[in-house]
Amino acid sequence: xxxREQRPPQKWDVIREQxxxxxxxxxxxxxxxxxxxxxxxxxxxxxxxxxxxxxxxxEQGEILLLQEYRHPLGEVxxxxxxxxxxxGETPLSTAQRELLEETGYEAEEWERLGSVQDNPGLIDGATxxxxxxxxxxxxxxxxxxxxxxxxxxxxxxxxxxxxxxxxMTDRAVLAALAFLxxxxx
Amino acid sequence: xxxREQRPPQKWDVIREQxxxxxxxxxxxxxxxxxxxxxxxxxxxxxxxxxxxxxxxxEQGEILLLQEYRHPLGEVxxxxxxxxxxxGETPLSTAQRELLEETGYEAEEWERLGSVQDNPGLIDGATxxxxxxxxxxxxxxxxxxxxxxxxxxxxxxxxxxxxxxxxMTDRAVLAALAFLxxxxx
Numbered sequence: 001x002x003x004r005e006q007r008p009p010q011k012w013d014v015i016r017e018q019x020x021x022x023x024x025x026x027x028x029x030x031x032x033x034x035x036x037x038x039x040x041x042x043x044x045x046x047x048x049x050x051x052x053x054x055x056x057x058x059e060q061g062e063i064l065l066l067q068e069y070r071h072p073l074g075e076v077x078x079x080x081x082x083x084x085x086x087x088g089e090t091p092l093s094t095a096q097r098e099l100l101e102e103t104g105y106e107a108e109e110w111e112r113l114g115s116v117q118d119n120p121g122l123i124d125g126a127t128x129x130x131x132x133x134x135x136x137x138x139x140x141x142x143x144x145x146x147x148x149x150x151x152x153x154x155x156x157x158x159x160x161x162x163x164x165x166x167x168m169t170d171r172a173v174l175a176a177l178a179f180l181x182x183x184x185x
Numbered sequence: 186x187x188x189r190e191q192r193p194p195q196k197w198d199v200i201r202e203q204x205x206x207x208x209x210x211x212x213x214x215x216x217x218x219x220x221x222x223x224x225x226x227x228x229x230x231x232x233x234x235x236x237x238x239x240x241x242x243x244e245q246g247e248i249l250l251l252q253e254y255r256h257p258l259g260e261v262x263x264x265x266x267x268x269x270x271x272x273g274e275t276p277l278s279t280a281q282r283e284l285l286e287e288t289g290y291e292a293e294e295w296e297r298l299g300s301v302q303d304n305p306g307l308i309d310g311a312t313x314x315x316x317x318x319x320x321x322x323x324x325x326x327x328x329x330x331x332x333x334x335x336x337x338x339x340x341x342x343x344x345x346x347x348x349x350x351x352x353m354t355d356r357a358v359l360a361a362l363a364f365l366x367x368x369x370x
Binding site: 008035069116120121122145146158183 | 191192193194195196197205206209210211213216220221222224226228229230231232233252253255256257258259261264276287299300301302303304305306307308309310311312330331333334335338345348349351352354355356358359360362363365366367368
């Protein structure tokens with residue numbers, strides 16, 4: 001479709017920005033913007049530290065998932081191994097560090113799958129997903145003192161069933177499935 | 186796996202909560218929690234207004250997408266039709282209203298696909314996705330005064346290619362693909 005009369009969306013002019021909250025994890029900015037129709041609008045924008053996550057597949061085609069209590073949801077949920085990109089790290093080195101710390105595994109092959117944004121209408125918050133294969137358990141998990149989770153291997157069919165039933169809702173798990181789907185897996 | 190020595194994750198006790206920022210879109214809360222190891226920790230938690238989004242498929246199997254400038258990313262991106270659940274609405278009625286307002290379409294068949302969380306480690310922010318079929322264009326789009334977007338139909342193969350190439354990063358678009366994938370579409 002994209003009919004001829006539609007004008008492509010254009011960038012907005014930012015007149016003024018005010019940080020109303022910031023800590024080591026997030027920043028909340030109120031941006032006074034001029035919209036394409038010339039009117040002014042105050043837009044609430046969040047920024048968070050970028051992250052990386054791991055889609056670790058073993059030779060049986062199973063995926064490594066954590067079960068972890070997530071305080072914002074008040075629930076124990078399934079998640080990919082992963083975490084925030086520390087100073088001096090690349091998303092890949094974060095993914096490799098987090099896989100080892102959270103699960104005790106190392107991988108021989110690493111491939112970038114893509115990245116997922118938390119919520120483009122509100123947040124600048126990207127997580128880069130990596131496919132990890134050739135996995136070897138080299139140590140016991142070494143979680144940080146604020147981390148409590150269990151680790152397990154699950155078949156992709158099992159994961160798909162739980163996505164379908166609504167049990168898996170984390171955007172990174174759903175993005176992993178989308179990326180694997182585009183690769184015919 | 187889920188080896189026998191792993192103890193299932195448990196809920197954390199919240200000792201005290203302090204709202205450090207709030208507006209009509211988001212709330213930032215610092216929660217003093219007692220971790221399972223007995224230590225205290227201050228956890229930054231965001232809450233946002235819940236949303237709904239529409240996976241509208243026509244008889245050719247094409248999906249309806251918006252191109253919209255998203256200020257938090259500073260980019261024009263592809264998104265599903267959708268928006269925030271207003272007071273008195275259900276996610277389904279939001280999805281129906283937003284489809285009509287943003288694209289001018291109505292649908293005969295509505296089916297809940299599932300929901301996606303923005304980022305369970307930081308945010309309580311759910312978006313419920315609905316599959317809409319039997320589409321009929323009943324009016325021109327009626328965007329709000331703060332909304333500027335174009336509307337188009339795209340084949341699922343075209344979408345998959347752009348997910349694979351990294352051009353599509355919105356968690357709702359990726360979740361849509363994951364939900365369709367679990368249904369063999």
